[in-house]
Amino acid sequence: MLSLHTKIATADTVHDLLVLPYDQRERCRLRVRLASGEEVALFLVRGTVLRDGELLSDKPLGEGGRVVRVVAAPEPTYLVRCVDATMLARCAYHLGNRHTQVQIGQGWLRLRVDPVLKEMIEGLGAQVDQELAKFEPEAGAYAGGGHGHHHHDGQGGHGAGGLLAPVPLRQKIHRPSDLVPAATGSDAAPAPETAPNTLQDA
Numbered sequence: 516m517l518s519l520h521t522k523i524a525t526a527d528t529v530h531d532l533l534v535l536p537y538d539q540r541e542r543c544r545l546r547v548r549l550a551s552g553e554e555v556a557l558f559l560v561r562g563t564v565l566r567d568g569e570l571l572s573d574k575p576l577g578e579g580g581r582v583v584r585v586v587a588a589p590e591p592t593y594l595v596r597c598v599d600a601t602m603l604a605r606c607a608y609h610l611g612n613r614h615t616q617v618q619i620g621q622g623w624l625r626l627r628v629d630p631v632l633k634e635m636i637e638g639l640g641a642q643v644d645q646e647l648a649k650f651e652p653e654a655g656a657y658a659g660g661g662h663g664h665h666h667h668d669g670q671g672g673h674g675a676g677g678l679l680a681p682v683p684l685r686q687k688i689h690r691p692s693d694l695v696p697a698a699t700g701s702d703a704a705p706a707p708e709t710a711p712n713t714l715q716d717a
Contacts, residue, residue: 616652
């Protein structure tokens with residue numbers, strides 16, 4: 516089975532398309548089917564989110580390998596519009612306060628269908644329309660890159676390490692890629708066993 520594990524910036528040839536809704540594009544271990552019908556495995560770095568238009572390959576840098584373009588599948592969403600920027604900001608605040616994934620556009624918000632959230636937003640005075648659309652929510656403030664920004668240089672375009680916002684001095688953000696320093700002396704603990712590297716939903 517073909518294993519797609521590397522994001523690449525460009526390719527002379529795209530061999531197939533991978534059409535997925537957002538909830539599957541934020542998984543790093545997944546068995547999927549390409550547009551051609553071929554079944555393949557996604558085996559990506561933990562925390563990876565696939566964005567519409569990105570390229571994946573089964574070879575480092577895509578050299579001599581298969582290249583697949585990611586396509587965001589249309590899915591049921593709510594499009595939120597407000598009479599002014601203050602009301603829109605208020606809706607965004609209350610959605611964020613509920614840890615809701617939100618896509619932000621020029622004068623509008625988009626979120627996945629949830630009748631409870633729809634009732635709340637309408638109660639704030641917003642207009643909510645349901646429609647099928649590609650869903651590309653904002654990345655977290657401490658995640659690299661951001662919605663709509665495909666930075667293939669690995670920097671994310673938002674300061675050191677691709678952060679959208681600086682990490683507060685007294686706050687430590689733990690990432691899967693962080694290396695845990697080994698303990699020394701009598702307090703040293705044995706290293707945990709490493710789980711087998713198997714394909715599974717993440």
